Amino acid sequence: MIxxxxxxxxxxxxxxxxxxxxxxxxxEDVPIRILLVGDEQQITTALDAEPHxxxxxxxxxxxxxxxxxxxxxxxxxxxxxxxxxxxxxxxARDEAQALVSAGNTGAVILAASRTFExxxxxxxxxxxxxxxxxERHGPHQDPFAxxxxxxxxxxxxxxxxxxxxxxxxxxxxxxxxxERPRVALLSNGSEPTKGTPAIxxxxxxxxxxxxxEFMGNAEGxxxxxxxxxxxxxxxxxxxxxxxxxxxxSEVAKDMARAAYGSKLRYKLGLGMLSKGIRKVRDMTDWKQxxxxxxxGFDRLVIKAHGRSNARAVRNALKVAAKTVxxxxxxxxxxxxxxxxx
Amino acid sequence: MIxxxxxxxxxxxxxxxxxxxxxxxxxEDVPIRILLVGDEQQITTALDAEPHxxxxxxxxxxxxxxxxxxxxxxxxxxxxxxxxxxxxxxxARDEAQALVSAGNTGAVILAASRTFExxxxxxxxxxxxxxxxxERHGPHQDPFAxxxxxxxxxxxxxxxxxxxxxxxxxxxxxxxxxERPRVALLSNGSEPTKGTPAIxxxxxxxxxxxxxEFMGNAEGxxxxxxxxxxxxxxxxxxxxxxxxxxxxSEVAKDMARAAYGSKLRYKLGLGMLSKGIRKVRDMTDWKQxxxxxxxGFDRLVIKAHGRSNARAVRNALKVAAKTVxxxxxxxxxxxxxxxxx
Numbered sequence: 001m002i003x004x005x006x007x008x009x010x011x012x013x014x015x016x017x018x019x020x021x022x023x024x025x026x027x028e029d030v031p032i033r034i035l036l037v038g039d040e041q042q043i044t045t046a047l048d049a050e051p052h053x054x055x056x057x058x059x060x061x062x063x064x065x066x067x068x069x070x071x072x073x074x075x076x077x078x079x080x081x082x083x084x085x086x087x088x089x090x091x092a093r094d095e096a097q098a099l100v101s102a103g104n105t106g107a108v109i110l111a112a113s114r115t116f117e118x119x120x121x122x123x124x125x126x127x128x129x130x131x132x133x134x135e136r137h138g139p140h141q142d143p144f145a146x147x148x149x150x151x152x153x154x155x156x157x158x159x160x161x162x163x164x165x166x167x168x169x170x171x172x173x174x175x176x177x178x179e180r181p182r183v184a185l186l187s188n189g190s191e192p193t194k195g196t197p198a199i200x201x202x203x204x205x206x207x208x209x210x211x212x213e214f215m216g217n218a219e220g221x222x223x224x225x226x227x228x229x230x231x232x233x234x235x236x237x238x239x240x241x242x243x244x245x246x247x248x249s250e251v252a253k254d255m256a257r258a259a260y261g262s263k264l265r266y267k268l269g270l271g272m273l274s275k276g277i278r279k280v281r282d283m284t285d286w287k288q289x290x291x292x293x294x295x296g297f298d299r300l301v302i303k304a305h306g307r308s309n310a311r312a313v314r315n316a317l318k319v320a321a322k323t324v325x326x327x328x329x330x331x332x333x334x335x336x337x338x339x340x341x
Numbered sequence: 342m343i344x345x346x347x348x349x350x351x352x353x354x355x356x357x358x359x360x361x362x363x364x365x366x367x368x369e370d371v372p373i374r375i376l377l378v379g380d381e382q383q384i385t386t387a388l389d390a391e392p393h394x395x396x397x398x399x400x401x402x403x404x405x406x407x408x409x410x411x412x413x414x415x416x417x418x419x420x421x422x423x424x425x426x427x428x429x430x431x432x433a434r435d436e437a438q439a440l441v442s443a444g445n446t447g448a449v450i451l452a453a454s455r456t457f458e459x460x461x462x463x464x465x466x467x468x469x470x471x472x473x474x475x476e477r478h479g480p481h482q483d484p485f486a487x488x489x490x491x492x493x494x495x496x497x498x499x500x501x502x503x504x505x506x507x508x509x510x511x512x513x514x515x516x517x518x519x520e521r522p523r524v525a526l527l528s529n530g531s532e533p534t535k536g537t538p539a540i541x542x543x544x545x546x547x548x549x550x551x552x553x554e555f556m557g558n559a560e561g562x563x564x565x566x567x568x569x570x571x572x573x574x575x576x577x578x579x580x581x582x583x584x585x586x587x588x589x590s591e592v593a594k595d596m597a598r599a600a601y602g603s604k605l606r607y608k609l610g611l612g613m614l615s616k617g618i619r620k621v622r623d624m625t626d627w628k629q630x631x632x633x634x635x636x637g638f639d640r641l642v643i644k645a646h647g648r649s650n651a652r653a654v655r656n657a658l659k660v661a662a663k664t665v666x667x668x669x670x671x672x673x674x675x676x677x678x679x680x681x682x
Contacts, residue, residue: 134592154529155537188495188580196496196577220584224592236537237578239529241585243561248589251475251565 001031002321005087005096008038009065010103012306015042021313023052032321037087062086072106088115091299098300098320102308116297121336125296126164127152133226138178147231150238158201165212167295168230170331184218184228211338291316342372343662346428346437349379350406351444353647356383362654364393373662378428403427413447429456439641439661443649457638462677466637467505468493474567479519488572491579499542506553508636509571511672525559525569552679632657
């Protein structure tokens, strides 16, 4: 049985959807126990409203939490017993094997930094996100690819980018069963000379690194196409790209809604319409892809979206359990032994 | 009558679409003369196949050209009489008032750099691109916004970003009639402290600059939404964002096609389907927006997309004429007098 510490607090819609996701999963036939870390009273109330399997859930009370608008460093200093730190400590003490949170991203990364060690050779951790693509990937024909870093860093050195490539490759191999994931560096042109000095240097080194199936630079076009299994970039760029995909999704939805309108003939056409537009829309619907792993720590951390609904939380918990089961941390350690050793 | 020097060579589909665009425009009721610069024989053949008004077109022979795969600096050194340099020289000698090219972007920028001066205070020129947005802009309710730089630079200083803001603002005011265009800096968060050091410094300076209606940082989400009239970023990021929008468009088209399929019921639903999907698709169809201005030179330069069809070329020529008519260069000079003076 795998135990996941779930920080229930600080998500956009409160404890409701987070608790619901855990409750739903507790009734499924998957060997996961969940420690619900947060305000006991709120969690109890939320659980009362949702069918669940009590044997697979345990509430761990935390008296405070970090909100979305809090400054992470200040908030963690001021609230040493907040839910995200409490959940991280459960993992550090081996009472759980992975940490999942839908709260303030900066606070999750910082709480993990203050509680866990980094894997040997990793100077900076990365937030990785799965995003939908036109091309399918791996033996399960997954309609998505992995991008990292999407927000744990701003600018990165060549060392960092190489480490991200190794960690992304390990994640893709472990979680998506892709034996040799094709890894690309995001740049402003396919030639090895294109990009910032850090990208040019990382390109050169990745070409010589046997542990990574490096396919060269990817361009903006390659993101929605899904040419690579793993796209590596610095956090500043990854953040913009990911939020832009979200924005495109939002706009596509609004436009589809406007096109349906309230006219009867559009409503009649809904069956036909829906398939095409839904496909376009689903391209950027992160809810179905669960959480984003934060890679580079010696413990497993999954960041779920702040706007996660119950389904997204359930998926994030499942991904967390899979990373434990398949020992992602070990995979990353082995991969990092190459570049540093 | 405004005269535009059109580099006919080096586009992806050869002289055909470029010449066609010029030929079509020559028959419209707009006061533009076009100098077709390139291989005389190829242009003559292309013109023979297309109705045109000979009084408004003149062929200027150039014996060579820069191809898309040529290295710009080397190619311009090796081919001093190539079409893009010849066209730029016509502008420098005042035989034309603007340069339009659908060829190798790097070569167009470099040919302009070697032939024109930069406006006072501009250290680096920027390639600006119009891209489609959900929100409408300005008095004409334009469904697009401006982004710069999208590829003339890689990394930029705070000075460069401030100059881009001034130039983008001037372009938006001059071409889209937006009296005080709202300008934003693209970053990984809305707070003034977010982003690279150059962005943080530019943010601080733009807040104090009266010439620009600075609305703060824009995030990835704001790109498709179209929250700002002008988005400023360094070329590395702008290139990725723009190519990504192109890729999303491509994927949306493919998915729509797959959804229509060959089934009769989809074909019957086409009328209803088309409105929604066409809107999503058009969001990223650059062909309807003509060319991308290269701002910062004391002469007007429009870069049309390498894959331009006749319609895109016609639109690029019209935009070029408008920049001349409304004296964009003067607007930029006046705007730049603020930050440097």
